[in-house]
Amino acid sequence: MSTHKKHLTRRRLLAASAVGAAGTGAAVVAGTGLLSSASAATFGYTDDGSNYVIDTGASLVFKVSKSTGDLTSLVYKGKEYEGYGGKHSHVESGLGASTVSIKQSGATVLVSVAHGTLKHYYAARSGQNNVYLWTNKADTSFTATRYIARIKAGIFPNEGPDSWVEAADTIIEAGDVWKKSNGQTRSKHYSGLRVMDYDHVGYTTGSVGLWMIRSNHEKASGGPFYRSLLRHSNDGGVGLYEILHYNQSQTEDMRFGLQGPYVLGFTDGGTPASSLFARNLDTSWVDGLGISGWVGKAGRGKVAGVGLKGMDADHPYTVGFANADAQYWAKAASGTGAFTCPGMLPGTYTLTVFKGELAVHTREVKVTAGGSTALNSITISDDPSTANTVFRLGDWDGTPGEFKNAKLMTYAHPSDVRATKWTGNVTIGGGDEAASFPAYIWKDVNDGILVYFKLTAAQAAAAHTLRVGVTTALINGRPRVTVNDWVSAIPTAPKQPATRSLTTGSYRGNNHTFTYNVPATAWKSDTSQYNVLKLNIVSGSTxxxxxxPGTSIDCIDLLA
Structure with a gap:
């Protein structure tokens, strides 16, 4: 058994991926690989010498390599779906030599894979067209955590923001962002989805659907708003992903321990049954299987909150829970803010209330096994929107969502033909200010954006605090401001992810507010004249x- 330390490069990790919501489409050209011998028969397993062959007793037969733990075959209704480019489906980029074993326990077959300190599992349930998967990562022997299901080309529609044609499209960035002849961009990064936005991703021909149904991500990193690779398709093949830690736009340290189950499942064209979703899945059948690190329902607790006080009706609220070992989240009910978060591992968590994606309140909460922690109403204590302002551009919600091109940027490159020009000075009071202001500012692209505004005589006679909120930054890009003839000091760069972000579908980093104390001498004394705020991006990197160097804008305001 190999126990070598295997560090994945970003290229190895990303090879063959992309993302998007569950796609639909008409039937496409049928794939190859019809296997007459693979019709569903009796539930159980056999050994063909190289693989364990598991028959679900429904319409799915799959194989797991006895030497590597790779998933080497997925035959649904007699058709082979698995594999492309000479590669199979596996943890990371393939574990290599591993110890693989199998056992049947009543209505369940479990395959166990061990490679060094990492353990991985596959399970089949009698009569189901699903493969249940778990991954237990104990340490940093691997630098990321993912499972990729590799599916043959030509079976599912090659469409969506995460699809491209290598034979026809042009690479425009880092080998993984493509531009089509019509000027639209595509990449495996362009899901447009946060973790909390989806339960499953996949493809359908209309008569066959193949889906990756995500786990609860309790051992993942990045929180409910994290964006990562979910799926991809091109002329070489299709990838479906469960990614728990990914070294791009990552804001948290890696968590360790057992994650799952996540489910690779077939349907007759429709979306997966909601009973397979992580929040609904009955996992009582897992309790006796002996999966390393498994904690059943009896070993978990929950938190229930009466509600939130001080909510802004224009924004959704999420309550997050995080510590070094696990993460969870729950949507707060509209109006009351009530929330419930079940199925939590015991421990002490930081509870964070998010307005949109902006943290506006934190506290600690303790969870006990088998217990229910009840919380009285929580009064939101740190919403910057409650401050009185002279003007406000955008809103404090932890996203650039109100600004120009923001929504497009979760599933396209900034150079995409659909993007409006990134330049765009605005005048406060001129109407549609936020929609005219660019979501992102780069040193080389649209540096020096201007905001025009007027002050009353009383306002011009006083010093004011200017706030610029950002959601992430690229290579330490941060705003230095000029107000008329007054120039601010260069602000200290906050901690942000060190990888690409603004061009790979993510504005999510660490929300940060820059404050600038602008003296009264900076303002125009003539109230009929416009004051001019200029934002320049500065960085020690190039x-x-x-x-x-660039940054994503959350909100800009001048306090009264």
């Missing part, structure tokens, strides 16, 4: 174009 880059070019859309990979030059």
């Amino acid at each position: 880059g070019s174009g859309y990979l030059s």
